[in-house]
Amino acid sequence: MKKLLILGAGTAGTMMANKMRKLLARDEWDITIVDQFKTHYYQPGFLFIPFGMYSKNDVIKPKSDFFPTGVHVIYSKIDKIQPGENNVLLEDGVVLKYNYLLIATGCKTAPEEVNGLKDKLWYTDIFDFYTVEGAVALANHFKTWKGGELVINISELPYKCPVAPLEFAFFADAFFTERGMRDKVNITYVTPMSGAFTKPRATKMLGDLLEQKNINLIPDFAIMEVNNDEKKIIDYGGAEVKFDCLITIPPNLGDELIERSGMGDDMNYVPTDKHTLRSEKYENIFVIGDAANIPTSKAGSVAHFAAEILEENLLCAIEGRPFTASFDGHANCYIETGYGKGTLIDFNYDTEPLPGSFPFPGLGPFGLLKVSRMNHYGKVLFRWIYWHILLKGKEMPIDSEMQMAGKKL
Amino acid sequence: MATKTYAGINIEVNDEGYMLDSSQWSKEVATEIAKDEGVELTDKHFEVLDYIRNKVANGETLTIRGINKSGVVDAKTFYQLFPGAPLKKATKIAGVSKPESCI
Ligand SMILES: Cc1cc2nc3c(=O)[nH]c(=O)nc-3n(C[C@H](O)[C@H](O)[C@H](O)COP(=O)(O)OP(=O)(O)OC[C@H]3O[C@@H](n4cnc5c(N)ncnc54)[C@H](O)[C@@H]3O)c2cc1C
Numbered sequence: 001m002k003k004l005l006i007l008g009a010g011t012a013g014t015m016m017a018n019k020m021r022k023l024l025a026r027d028e029w030d031i032t033i034v035d036q037f038k039t040h041y042y043q044p045g046f047l048f049i050p051f052g053m054y055s056k057n058d059v060i061k062p063k064s065d066f067f068p069t070g071v072h073v074i075y076s077k078i079d080k081i082q083p084g085e086n087n088v089l090l091e092d093g094v095v096l097k098y099n100y101l102l103i104a105t106g107c108k109t110a111p112e113e114v115n116g117l118k119d120k121l122w123y124t125d126i127f128d129f130y131t132v133e134g135a136v137a138l139a140n141h142f143k144t145w146k147g148g149e150l151v152i153n154i155s156e157l158p159y160k161c162p163v164a165p166l167e168f169a170f171f172a173d174a175f176f177t178e179r180g181m182r183d184k185v186n187i188t189y190v191t192p193m194s195g196a197f198t199k200p201r202a203t204k205m206l207g208d209l210l211e212q213k214n215i216n217l218i219p220d221f222a223i224m225e226v227n228n229d230e231k232k233i234i235d236y237g238g239a240e241v242k243f244d245c246l247i248t249i250p251p252n253l254g255d256e257l258i259e260r261s262g263m264g265d266d267m268n269y270v271p272t273d274k275h276t277l278r279s280e281k282y283e284n285i286f287v288i289g290d291a292a293n294i295p296t297s298k299a300g301s302v303a304h305f306a307a308e309i310l311e312e313n314l315l316c317a318i319e320g321r322p323f324t325a326s327f328d329g330h331a332n333c334y335i336e337t338g339y340g341k342g343t344l345i346d347f348n349y350d351t352e353p354l355p356g357s358f359p360f361p362g363l364g365p366f367g368l369l370k371v372s373r374m375n376h377y378g379k380v381l382f383r384w385i386y387w388h389i390l391l392k393g394k395e396m397p398i399d400s401e402m403q404m405a406g407k408k409l
Numbered sequence: 410m411a412t413k414t415y416a417g418i419n420i421e422v423n424d425e426g427y428m429l430d431s432s433q434w435s436k437e438v439a440t441e442i443a444k445d446e447g448v449e450l451t452d453k454h455f456e457v458l459d460y461i462r463n464k465v466a467n468g469e470t471l472t473i474r475g476i477n478k479s480g481v482v483d484a485k486t487f488y489q490l491f492p493g494a495p496l497k498k499a500t501k502i503a504g505v506s507k508p509e510s511c512i
Contacts, residue, residue: 156474194494220494222473224485236473236488236495251474266475295509 001030004314005088005098007078007257009035011043011391012289012303013104014066018393019311021068024318032072032096034088038063041132042386044300044379047164047336049135050127051175052143056136058383066391078105081261083282100284100314103270105257107160107290107298111250114155116226125231126246129168130160141245147176147184148244153233154191155223158267159252160290160298163345165189166196166206167336168247173213174338188216190233190241195219199352202345205369209337252298254291269293274349275326277310284317286310296329296349304390305330308400330402332358334366334379342375344368348402354409359398361406368407415441427500427507431462434504443502446491450502454490457482458503465505471496472508 004020006013017033024031045059067073077091081101088096109130111118117126127141128134152169169189176185189196189210195203196210196217210217224236232242254268263270263281271280272292279285288310289303296302305327312325329349336342344366345353357364365374389396410429412419416437421429426445428434439458443450450458460481464471473496477484491498496508 156472194497222484222488236484237492238488265470266472266478 002028002099003097004029004031004100004102005096006031006033006102006104007081007088008103008105008289008291009033009063009067009073010040010104010106010289011300012106012307013102014040014063014391015304015307015393016102016104016288016310017071018066018068018391019307020314021070022393023311023315026070030072031070032074033067034074034076034078034090034096035063036075036077038075040066040391042383043130044161044386045383046129046132046135047167047171049132050129050138050142050168051171052139056132059132061387078257079260080257081263083261083263083285086284098284100286100318102314103258103279103285103287103291104289105255105291107252107254107269109250110253111248113251113253114223114225114248116228117248117250119226119228121226121228121231121246125244126226126248128248128250130164130249130252138247142175145245147181148186149242150185150187150245150247151233151241151243152187152189152247153221153223153241154193154249155251156192158298159249161333162197162297162299163333163335165191165249166210169210169215170213170338171336173215186216187214188218188241190218190221192222193219199347201355201369202353205343206335209371213338252290258291265293274329276313276323277306277327278313278317286314294327294329297331297333299331299333300386300390301332302330304396305332305400307393328401330400332398334375334382336376336379337371340376341371341373342379343371344375344378346402346407351402351404354407356407358406359403425507428504431465431504434462438504439502442504446498446502448491448498448502453482453486457487457490457499461499461503462505465500465503470508471500
């Protein structure tokens with residue numbers, strides 16, 4: 001029996017287990033997937049928790065609901081990969097062998113990387129919403145918060161779901177307005193980028209939205225430390241921003257297992273060929289999802305598009321053929337803008353987000369870089385699609401390759 | 410695209426003033442670009458510029474985190490050397506392309 005080993009059963013690993021089990025003959029290929037946790041978290045749902053729109057129960061399901069039959073599942077922490085020997089060591093000393101290895105261990109927040117962040121104000125006045133614990137603690141805090149300086153700060157790039165902090169700002173504006181206390185809450189968005197986003201047109205559109213919603217923008221701010229006593233964040237250049245409540249997006253790092261295996265860059269991301277999705281160093285190792293260092297968004301939608309490329313290329317590798325699929329970095333993100341509306345961006349390695357309609361040129365129903373009610377439904381629907389279609393590796397009526405039709409230059 | 414004259418040579422730069430051909434770079438060119446950016450170059454600056462040019466030549470990505478860990482300069486000093494937006498300034502003066510912040 002030949003062995004395909006998948007590390008990480010989050011969005012990407014679960015999709016790949018489903019796809020590959022359909023493609024690889026059961027009498028020839030053993031597929032094993034390993035994860036430390038039994039619970040699958042719908043991370044995009046974390047954004048809704050602080051505002052009381054979702055509860056914890058809305059974003060968790062047992063991972064076992066999503067594995068196909070015929071896949072071995074191991075719940076254990078992974079210690080390290082020995083890529084030269086085709087071995088993976090689990091925490092309890094078990095050694096797993098593989099012919100092909102798929103790394104899908106994602107990335108996670110590392111608040112301890114910023115001085116003073118995870119200190120005495122952690123979860124009393126400083127919160128993250130990238131973990132379920134942080135999102136729930138913040139929901140409780142907001143229930144009785146009297147207002148003041150609400151500061152949203154991105155520590156450094158890259159971080160997963162690049163639009164999530166903006167959505168948080170838009171939601172906060174709507175939330176405090178609906179509670180009749182927006183005049184008591186001053187919202188400031190503090191980012192290491194030069195504007196609201198990276199690419200010109202989306203930056204302009206999203207920057208204008210911040211302004212309309214009376215949210216201050218402080219760009220080019222690279223956080224050095226948090227002063228807990230004086231409640232302020234300080235950047236390397238000496239700039240300071242005071243807060244009463246700080247919402248942090250801590251540095252996002254790949255798992256330490258990547259560091260232990262000596263396979264990562266300085267943020268524990270695995271160097272990966274951005275088109276083939278194969279490890280740059282090892283012929284029988286592929287990388288998908290947030291764990292890879294490819295220059296596109298770290299998002300579930302990206303993992304989904306990449307999965308369609310990877311299933312094809314993995315088969316090519318197994319059958320000894322040249323790669324036939326090439327990933328274009330396609331990302332597609334619904335952005336909540338508050339008050340039951342949203343916007344949408346669609347882009348890849350080479351094309352910045354452009355205005356237009358999606359997925360059907362001229363028809364939509366979704367509008368690119370436009371604020372509409374329909375785009376909000378797109379995001380709401382995404383949760384249903386995620387649990388019922390995406391994770392199970394089923395086909396979606398959207399091309400994995402980004403389409404220019406429907407976009408306006 | 411535009412052409413600028415630095416240290417007596419014509420140098421092609423993009424809309425944001427970044428050099429298109431890194432091989433045209435010299436210490437003299439750097440000194441003049443730096444002047445435009447309001448930075449007076451010292452030996453320490455050149456040490457950092459060398460580090461940046463090497464990293465880029467090896468196809469590696471530049472990050473504040475990487476520079477902080479490089480042993481050449483810590484992040485705080487890096488900000489003092491190239492005030493404001495150090496990564497953008499330093500790459501411009503080093504004659505390499507602007508680091509892509511892709512997210
Ligand atoms: C607040 C928030 C909002 C978001 N919104 C959106 C959105 O609107 N749209 C969108 O497309 N994406 C969104 N995302 C991003 C999306 O959730 C991620 O990009 C996606 O889950 C990445 O999938 P992955 O499989 O690479 O990683 P993950 O889903 O994080 O899975 C990694 C898995 O690896 C396991 N693992 C890691 N290390 C080890 C180890 N050493 N041993 C054992 N197991 C290990 C983990 O337990 C985990 O289960 C959002 C994320 C957040 C946090």
